[in-house]
Amino acid sequence: xxxxxxxxxxxxxxxxxxxxxxxxxxxxxxxxxxxxxxxxxxxxxxxxxxxxxxxxxxxxxxxxxxxxxxxxxxxxxxxxxxxxxxxxxxxxxxxxxxxxx
Numbered sequence: 001x002x003x004x005x006x007x008x009x010x011x012x013x014x015x016x017x018x019x020x021x022x023x024x025x026x027x028x029x030x031x032x033x034x035x036x037x038x039x040x041x042x043x044x045x046x047x048x049x050x051x052x053x054x055x056x057x058x059x060x061x062x063x064x065x066x067x068x069x070x071x072x073x074x075x076x077x078x079x080x081x082x083x084x085x086x087x088x089x090x091x092x093x094x095x096x097x098x099x100x101x
Contacts, residue, residue, distance in 0.1 A: 003063055004056075006078050007059040010024065010079075010080050020045065022043055026080065031085055
């Protein structure tokens with residue numbers, strides 16, 4: 001996946017009357033049958049009339065914040081930190097290993 005695809009999959013932009021807020025996905029209990037997805041605001045609120053390219057740059061900047069995103073040691077894909085579940089592996093890689101075992 002490209003950085004843009006990752007940003008669009010794992011971040012969102014909430015528009016309010018005060019501005020636009022970039023949020024990162026946080027998954028609680030990722031290994032359970034019913035993981036809970038929540039969203040955490042990141043960075044500063046953008047102006048209501050922020051240019052689309054500025055909003056996109058803000059979304060991409062979130063990917064560099066290690067509080068929210070890390071690289072999976074196995075597949076080398078950027079994932080939300082909450083999906084890095086076992087010895088540096090993401091939920092998808094760890095799940096694939098368990099199925100194959």
